Amino acid sequence: xxxxxxxxxxxxxxxxxxxxxxxxxxxxxxxxxxxxxxxxxxxxxxxxxxxxxxxxxxxxxxxxxxxxxxxxxxxxxxxxxxxxxxxxxxxxxxxxxxxxxxxxxxxxxxxxxxxxxxxxxxxxxxxxxxxxxxxxxxxxxxxxxxxxxxxxxxxxxxxxxxxxxxxxxxxxxxxxxxxxxxxxxxxxxxxxxxxxxxxxxxxxxxxxxxxxxxxxxxxxxxxxxxxxxxxxxxxxxxxxxxxx
Amino acid sequence: xxxxxxxxxxxxxxxxxxxxxxxxxxxxxxxxxxxxxxxxxxxxxxxxxxxxxxxxxxxxxxxxxxxxxxxxxxxxxxxxxxxxxxxxxxxxxxxxxxxxxxxxxxxxxxxxxxxxxxxxxxxxxxxxxxxxxxxxxxxxxxxxxxxxxxxxxxxxxxxxxxxxxxxxxxxxxxxxxxxxxxxxxxxxxxxxxxxxxxxxxxxxxxxxxxxxxxxxxxxxx
Amino acid sequence: xxxxxxxxxxxxxxxxxxxxxxxxxxxxxxxxxxxxxxxxxxxxxxxxxxxxxxxxxxxxxxxxxxxxxxxxxxxxxxxxxxxxxxxxxxxxxxxxxxxxxxxxxxxxxxxxxxxxxxxxxxxxxxxxxxxxxxxxxxxxxxxxxxxxxxxxxxxxxxxxxxxxxxxxxxxxxxxxxxxxxxxxxxxxxxxxxxxxxxxxxxxxxxxxxxxxxxxxxxxxxxxxx
Numbered sequence: 001x002x003x004x005x006x007x008x009x010x011x012x013x014x015x016x017x018x019x020x021x022x023x024x025x026x027x028x029x030x031x032x033x034x035x036x037x038x039x040x041x042x043x044x045x046x047x048x049x050x051x052x053x054x055x056x057x058x059x060x061x062x063x064x065x066x067x068x069x070x071x072x073x074x075x076x077x078x079x080x081x082x083x084x085x086x087x088x089x090x091x092x093x094x095x096x097x098x099x100x101x102x103x104x105x106x107x108x109x110x111x112x113x114x115x116x117x118x119x120x121x122x123x124x125x126x127x128x129x130x131x132x133x134x135x136x137x138x139x140x141x142x143x144x145x146x147x148x149x150x151x152x153x154x155x156x157x158x159x160x161x162x163x164x165x166x167x168x169x170x171x172x173x174x175x176x177x178x179x180x181x182x183x184x185x186x187x188x189x190x191x192x193x194x195x196x197x198x199x200x201x202x203x204x205x206x207x208x209x210x211x212x213x214x215x216x217x218x219x220x221x222x223x224x225x226x227x228x229x230x231x232x233x234x235x236x237x238x239x240x241x242x243x244x
Numbered sequence: 245x246x247x248x249x250x251x252x253x254x255x256x257x258x259x260x261x262x263x264x265x266x267x268x269x270x271x272x273x274x275x276x277x278x279x280x281x282x283x284x285x286x287x288x289x290x291x292x293x294x295x296x297x298x299x300x301x302x303x304x305x306x307x308x309x310x311x312x313x314x315x316x317x318x319x320x321x322x323x324x325x326x327x328x329x330x331x332x333x334x335x336x337x338x339x340x341x342x343x344x345x346x347x348x349x350x351x352x353x354x355x356x357x358x359x360x361x362x363x364x365x366x367x368x369x370x371x372x373x374x375x376x377x378x379x380x381x382x383x384x385x386x387x388x389x390x391x392x393x394x395x396x397x398x399x400x401x402x403x404x405x406x407x408x409x410x411x412x413x414x415x416x417x418x419x420x421x422x423x424x425x426x427x428x429x430x431x432x433x434x435x436x437x438x439x440x441x442x443x444x445x446x447x448x449x450x451x452x453x454x455x456x457x458x459x460x461x462x463x464x465x
Numbered sequence: 466x467x468x469x470x471x472x473x474x475x476x477x478x479x480x481x482x483x484x485x486x487x488x489x490x491x492x493x494x495x496x497x498x499x500x501x502x503x504x505x506x507x508x509x510x511x512x513x514x515x516x517x518x519x520x521x522x523x524x525x526x527x528x529x530x531x532x533x534x535x536x537x538x539x540x541x542x543x544x545x546x547x548x549x550x551x552x553x554x555x556x557x558x559x560x561x562x563x564x565x566x567x568x569x570x571x572x573x574x575x576x577x578x579x580x581x582x583x584x585x586x587x588x589x590x591x592x593x594x595x596x597x598x599x600x601x602x603x604x605x606x607x608x609x610x611x612x613x614x615x616x617x618x619x620x621x622x623x624x625x626x627x628x629x630x631x632x633x634x635x636x637x638x639x640x641x642x643x644x645x646x647x648x649x650x651x652x653x654x655x656x657x658x659x660x661x662x663x664x665x666x667x668x669x670x671x672x673x674x675x676x677x678x679x680x681x682x683x684x685x686x687x688x689x690x
Contacts, residue, residue, distance in 0.1 A: 073370075077370065090387070154373060312665050312672070313632075320664075323657035323661065324658055437544060439536075444536050
């Protein structure tokens, strides 16, 4: 059984259908990069997996638990940590408090233990010096790295990353990607929606290409950038267009 | 040339009256602060409710209280409660009327605070696995109350100033006590000047404290 | 009906009360309007002085503004009505006392609004004015003042509504305004719900449209610098 099973989901906003009878499985391994033009339901897919959006039909099972059952949401969200394009570092808490809040409140982790863990992850994202900082003292890139650390605090089986570098300048994007690369090297399972081709090339193990609410291509990375690109005109156009 | 005289202040009888006045002012302020906040919070929640009836009621509550004078609201309660067979001490009537009156201002301030917490905050909290209650308790309320702090204090200052109106239904609070003393010593200028200065000092003190507190808890969104 | 009169001092609400209430509306509106006009003029003057670059000059208006803003209106009213005549040995009628107090009170709050509205206009707007060759006065009149006015008007209306409510305080120095008549009639008829209902309605009918206007204007103010 795959860790995340997306079964025939349909999601529409009013008249606009974003995902049509959409099915896909994700195992708990490697980095899956989800590519595709804007508005093709990439983000919506991640948000549905995390139960932030309700699907119109179909079902998603995370570790065998259905997102349609409200009681499962908490467990599902702990299984899948999520980071957004505009992640919020809670403004009333400093970095350390941001990190330890959810483990302490949800997992009932003792404070000392939570702090040790937070220091470990802060080091992992290279921000051990920012423990006491408030959100407005951090750059965009630093905020995203903190958000990644915060998501990791809940011991998720997978990270859902929704265009987390889209709002950052190139330098900060690089910082965040370095963190992701090192996590990937540690074997953290990730589902990323991104426009950073270099990231897809370097880190991804599997590429999912969406267009018009359905899967155009689902292939291992090498195959995608090699054979498929040459054969599939749509994908070639997209990659050429974004400068690959 | 008019000569000021504050000799009446030495009279223990009047000191006693003023003490009573201060106590009553404090009592009314204290209870109205709590009830006014709680009612304000509830009405603010109503105004954000999905149910149209609750939203409508909340809007009317605020509109009505803001567009009618407090003095009239006070007289209304003072005259109509006995008519319903409810005989209450004027202090309690004042607390009821003033709590309701300040709730309107508090509601608007709290509502603005709640609106400052954008959708992305809720999503982030949800994505971390926080339940709705935990999100409200640990994210929404701490942020909105910090945003609302300054205007809440200014409502509080307003509340203190408004307690002086309660003398009109025979409550012996600061203003009421001063009026009684004036009736005996006929020194209106001194007494009311003193009262004016006293209120200024209280509000000045509060604004000093609130500034210090605000510096501690202020957040940038 | 006759019996009621004979038996007790209470009497039903009568047709004559309509005229009394209308008169009372006149008193409330007269005192409020005159005070608002005077208060606005004085407040504008104080607010402009507050905008002065010279720190000493700009803080001078605070000497009268702060006590007026930080003490209850009733106290101010009693100080003027009962206190001032003692000091100056004059007789002050209730009307002038009420208008004087309400005007000063309005002025203090209005000055803050004027000051805030003007300082809310970014420096870049001044610079833009200068860059176009306007002098200081011309920039103020043509660029700053007009933008400040758009910020000011909705807040001013809200203040005016508030002052209308505050005008009910004049009933405490026995001016026969709406509130005072309500009190008298309520006691006389022993029908508090009906009488205060009328009083609420009168204030509400005057205030509510203004409140709507203010929030409409507020929404229209959409600066994006």
